[in-house]
Structures are given as C-alpha cells and as structure tokens.
Amino acid sequence: MLDLLRARAVLGAPGVRFPDGDLTLPPRFRGRPVATGTRELPVLDLGACLFSPEEALELEERGGHFSGDHRLAATTREALTISQTGADPVRPLADAMRRLFGRSLRLRSVAAGSCGGCEAELVALGNVVFDLARFGVEFVASPRHADGLIVTGAVSRNMRDALLRTYEAVGEPKLVIAVGACAASGGPFRGSPEVLDGVPSEIPVDLWIAGCPPHPFTVLDGLLRMLGRLDLRAPAGAAPKEAMAR
Ligand code: SF4
Numbered sequence: 001m002l003d004l005l006r007a008r009a010v011l012g013a014p015g016v017r018f019p020d021g022d023l024t025l026p027p028r029f030r031g032r033p034v035a036t037g038t039r040e041l042p043v044l045d046l047g048a049c050l051f052s053p054e055e056a057l058e059l060e061e062r063g064g065h066f067s068g069d070h071r072l073a074a075t076t077r078e079a080l081t082i083s084q085t086g087a088d089p090v091r092p093l094a095d096a097m098r099r100l101f102g103r104s105l106r107l108r109s110v111a112a113g114s115c116g117g118c119e120a121e122l123v124a125l126g127n128v129v130f131d132l133a134r135f136g137v138e139f140v141a142s143p144r145h146a147d148g149l150i151v152t153g154a155v156s157r158n159m160r161d162a163l164l165r166t167y168e169a170v171g172e173p174k175l176v177i178a179v180g181a182c183a184a185s186g187g188p189f190r191g192s193p194e195v196l197d198g199v200p201s202e203i204p205v206d207l208w209i210a211g212c213p214p215h216p217f218t219v220l221d222g223l224l225r226m227l228g229r230l231d232l233r234a235p236a237g238a239a240p241k242e243a244m245a246r
Pocket residue numbers: 113114115116117118119152153154179180181182183187188211212213214
C-alpha cells in the first residue's frame with residue numbers, strides 16, 4: 001500500500017483535468033460545426049451527422065466547417081439541430097433530480113444494435129485519462145442497481161423488447177442518455193427495416209449526445225452539463241463556474 005502511495009506521489013494524477021485542462025483534440029477531430037468567415041451556418045441535424053469526410057466537404061460547400069469543439073450534447077432531440085443562433089442546448093436537471101444524481105450517478109449501458117464504436121468510447125471513459133468515476137459517475141452491471149440507462153445503437157428490432165424491459169427494471173426516478181448518431185437517428189443504419197432508427201418514443205430521453213462515435217470528452221461534457229456541474233456559458237477548455245474533480 002505504501003509503495004502504491006509513493007508511486008502515486010511520484011507520478012502525480014495522470015488524468016486530464018476537465019474541463020479546465022488541455023482539451024485540444026487532434027486536428028483531424030471533427031466537432032461542433034461553425035460558420036466559415038462571415039457566411040451563415042447552415043441548419044444541420046447533429047443527431048444524424050456521422051462527421052465523415054464527405055459531410056465535411058458538403059458542410060464546407062454550404063458555408064461551414066467542423067471545429068475542434070467537442071461539445072455536441074442536447075437535452076432534446078430537436079435541439080441537436082443547430083444553426084447560427086443556437087442557444088446552449090443542454091438544460092441542467094431540475095433541483096430535486098440534481099440532489100439525487102448530481103454527485104453520484106450509476107448507469108447501465110445497453111448496446112441496442114450498435115457497431116461497437118460507441119461502447120469503445122464509453123469504455124475509454126473509465127481509463128486513467130478520462131477517469132469518469134472521479135465525477136461520481138459509474139457503470140453498473142444490473143439495471144436494478146442503476147439510476148438510469150445509457151443507450152447506444154440504432155435499436156435493432158431484436159433488441160427493442162430487451163431495451164424496454166431494461167428500462168422498466170430501473171427504479172424511479174431514472175435518467176436515459178442516448179449516445180451516438182445511431183441512438184438519435186439510426187446513424188449509418190437509418191432506414192433499414194431491421195432497426196427502429198434510434199431510441200423508441202416509449203423511452204423518454206434526458207440527454208442526447210451526438211457523434212459517430214462521440215469522443216469521451218463529448219460524453220463527459222454532456223453528462224456534467226446535465227448534472228448542473230458545468231457553467232453552460234463556459235467555452236470548451238475554460239475554467240468552469242464550479243470546481244471539478246482534480
Ligand atoms: S453512432 Fe457510429 S460509432 Fe456509434 S454505434 Fe452507430 S455507427 Fe457505431
């Protein structure tokens with residue numbers, strides 16, 4: 001134990017400070033679309049966007065480009081559609097829910113017909129760089145132990161009942177977070193007769209997170225904004241209103 005503590009003292013905290021650390025992502029990362037120069041940003045549905053090179057070219061032709069801003073979450077599905085005048089799309093939870101979940105949130109992950117990319121990013125949230133647990137957010141194995149679901153995938157017809165039963169197994173009050181283009185719109189599988197094009201309407205979603213897949217910072221940002229732990233007006237990488245872990 002002493003050896004571990006000594007090693008920790010020597011190595012320091014390996015995790016990235018969030019959100020006031022260096023959140024610069026690689027140049028090829030495609031984040032929140034912005035207008036180019038004085039041109040007007042075209043209306044764009046982030047929930048259906050795959051952030052692909054083809055979409056980057058199309059966006060350039062329409063007067064915008066993908067920036068390095070990782071913030072791509074919204075409280076409502078409609079708010080994932082952005083335009084020049086878009087307000088901050090994530091509303092913090094109501095006070096009662098924040099008191100319950102603001103410092104301790106346990107989530108059951110349900111892969112409802114995904115390619116695995118979104119789950120890989122969710123798994124990355126547990127590594128030493130992102131260290132999701134320092135914010136009191138953890139994944140649990142059983143919906144009975146969870147405060148909510150985090151859903152990935154386009155929701156295949158075969159997974160519909162399993163998803164609904166898992167949702168029903170979570171006690172009230174509960175939260176649902178839809179992660180990735182598939183969960184919001186079907187993503188690249190949109191229109192296939194085998195999928196429902198995202199989380200079905202029977203399941204109320206509290207937070208939509210865009211991306212294909214979303215970067216772990218994108219997920220972290222959406223979760224913390226929903227929990228009311230980030231200043232909604234703070235630009236990415238800026239000091240938050242409330243001090244965060246580490
Ligand atoms: S959104 Fe993209 S990465 Fe995530 S499950 Fe769908 S295809 Fe895979």
